[in-house]
Amino acid sequence: xxxxxxxxxxxxxxxxxxxxxxxxxxxxxxxxxxxxxxxxxxxxxxxxxxxxxxxxxxxxxxxxxxxxxxxxxxxxxxxxxxxxxxxxxxxxxxxxxxxxxxxxxxxxxxxxxxxxxxxxxxxxxxxxxxxxxxxxxxxxxxxxxxxxxxxxxxxxxxxxxxxxxxxxxxxxxxxxxxxxxxxxxxxxxxxxxxxxxxxxxxxxxxxxxxxxxxxxxxxxxxxxxxxxxxxxxxxxxxxxxxxxxxxxxxxxxxxxxxxxxx
Amino acid sequence: xxxxxxxxxxxxxxxxxxxxxxxxxxxxxxxxxxxxxxxxxxxxxxxxxxxxxxxxxxxxxxxxxxxxxxxxxxxxxxxxxxxxxxxxxxxxxxxxxxxxxxxxxxxxxxxxxxxxxxxxxxxxxxxxxxxxxxxxxxxxxxxxxxxxxxxxxxxxxxxxxxxxxxxxxxxxxxxxxxxxxxxxxxxxxxxxxxxxxxxxxxxxxxxxxxxxxxxxxxxxxxxxxxxxxxxxxxxxxxxxxxxxxxxx
Numbered sequence: 483x484x485x486x487x488x489x490x491x492x493x494x495x496x497x498x499x500x501x502x503x504x505x506x507x508x509x510x511x512x513x514x515x516x517x518x519x520x521x522x523x524x525x526x527x528x529x530x531x532x533x534x535x536x537x538x539x540x541x542x543x544x545x546x547x548x549x550x551x552x553x554x555x556x557x558x559x560x561x562x563x564x565x566x567x568x569x570x571x572x573x574x575x576x577x578x579x580x581x582x583x584x585x586x587x588x589x590x591x592x593x594x595x596x597x598x599x600x601x602x603x604x605x606x607x608x609x610x611x612x613x614x615x616x617x618x619x620x621x622x623x624x625x626x627x628x629x630x631x632x633x634x635x636x637x638x639x640x641x642x643x644x645x646x647x648x649x650x651x652x653x654x655x656x657x658x659x660x661x662x663x664x665x666x667x668x669x670x671x672x673x674x675x676x677x678x679x680x681x682x683x684x685x686x687x688x689x690x691x692x693x694x695x696x697x698x699x700x701x702x703x704x705x706x707x708x709x710x711x712x713x714x715x716x717x718x719x720x721x722x723x724x725x726x727x728x729x730x731x732x733x734x735x736x737x738x739x740x741x742x743x744x
Numbered sequence: 745x746x747x748x749x750x751x752x753x754x755x756x757x758x759x760x761x762x763x764x765x766x767x768x769x770x771x772x773x774x775x776x777x778x779x780x781x782x783x784x785x786x787x788x789x790x791x792x793x794x795x796x797x798x799x800x801x802x803x804x805x806x807x808x809x810x811x812x813x814x815x816x817x818x819x820x821x822x823x824x825x826x827x828x829x830x831x832x833x834x835x836x837x838x839x840x841x842x843x844x845x846x847x848x849x850x851x852x853x854x855x856x857x858x859x860x861x862x863x864x865x866x867x868x869x870x871x872x873x874x875x876x877x878x879x880x881x882x883x884x885x886x887x888x889x890x891x892x893x894x895x896x897x898x899x900x901x902x903x904x905x906x907x908x909x910x911x912x913x914x915x916x917x918x919x920x921x922x923x924x925x926x927x928x929x930x931x932x933x934x935x936x937x938x939x940x941x942x943x944x945x946x947x948x949x950x951x952x953x954x955x956x957x958x959x960x961x962x963x964x965x966x967x968x969x970x971x972x973x974x975x976x977x978x979x980x981x982x983x984x985x986x987x988x989x990x991x992x
Contacts, residue, residue: 668791668943695917739991
């Protein structure tokens with residue numbers, strides 16, 4: 483079964499003088515309990531694809547056509563209330579920059595329990611227990627302290643771990659990771675990737691993994707779509723795309739990475 | 745030797761509250777000694793907060809060391825920063841941005857209008873930008889092109905030594921490669937020495953003849969690039985190298 487099915491999705495920006503086709507007719511499927519990667523350079527439309535799936539588009543972007551089916555139900559035709567009910571529970575997202583994703587004036591614990599109240603309706607005590615359990619699961623050394631900390635008191639790596647815990651706490655079926663390690667130092671990135679690998683190996687959810695880094699993508703994903711200028715230029719198993727790329731753009735992208743890795 | 749550092753230290757005080765009482769110090773650069781040879785690309789690699797940019801600023805003379813000695817045996821020194829969006833004046837045209845470097849670095853009688861334009865055009869040619877760029881503003885260019893302008897602005901002064909501080913970190917990987925190749929080409933053509941600062945081990949390896957690995961204000965390991973990458977002796981260097989997400 484497919485947890486997510488995207489068909490002919492079109493998301494355009496309407497500016498005064500121009501129409502920018504940021505996501506231009508793309509289709510893909512994510513199978514249950516697999517990791518689907520989107521790789522591309524800046525401006526290729528990968529983040530906008532993620533935001534379209536959540537219907538979280540910034541003005542002046544508009545979805546101009548297509549279908550987004552989450553577990554068979556059409557997201558694009560949902561009302562705001564229906565969307566609010568699935569965002570953060572059935573489908574959740576981790577952004578690149580945890581310091582701007584958290585609200586700076588509330589503690590980590592407050593923000594985690596808030597989302598548990600909304601989606602699971604647990605008591606304050608139960609919500610705290612659950613939060614601590616998940617903070618522990620993402621290997622934060624002192625969950626009780628972090629629960630009472632404000633975001634600015636945490637390092638970048640710990641903040642991103644807390645963000646991942648928060649994304650997982652309502653047991654989503656689809657987790658979107660949008661450049662989750664790009665803002666981190668390389669040693670911290672390796673630790674967070676190990677954590678994500680652990681979550682993936684649990685096989686309890688599907689993941690859409692977005693990154694500009696082919697190295698990270700190859701480490702994490704089962705299937706990969708390469709995006710360029712709003713289109714998917716090539717799609718297939720991660721192994722095939724990396725060992726046997728067909729499209730010119732994929733080849734040039736891989737070559738740049740390999741030239742640097744030599 | 746073009747640059748020689750001996751036990752250089754730079755501390756920043758940490759102040760607290762309204763009265764700015766001293767709350768401690770950050771040892772940004774904590775006893776660094778190194779030598780950079782002429783025509784060498786010396787790579788300085790480390791994670792955020794390790795002191796690599798502070799070290800670059802000390803060598804440029806933007807900061808003064810608390811102790812230790814810094815000798816720079818170059819008549820002209822230049823710098824290329826990470827973000828050309830921030831380092832190029834948005835209200836100046838490309839001809840002014842690049843030309844200004846020449847005007848400011850030459851004796852007044854040496855430069856005249858047509859001469860400046862000719863030299864600026866030469867520089868555009870060097871960094872592979874069309875002449876039509878002359879009258880445009882920075883915002884009319886892509887990130888990679890903007891970094892080419894920053895390179896031209898640095899090179900026009902005929903420097904012997906350039907500090908490149910994360911020059912490709914804000915660029916996409918295909919553009920990164922183009923800019924790195926350009927920097928290499930310029931070095932070979934004009935025999936310039938680079939101090940190349942980056943957090944990215946792949947980029948550092950691609951560029952450098954010798955490297956130093958920095959952590960918490962200290963250099964934990966330095967030597968020829970090939971040697972360190974194939975046989976790192978320091979634990980932190982090993983950890984850094986193991987952390988590179990390579991295509992498998």
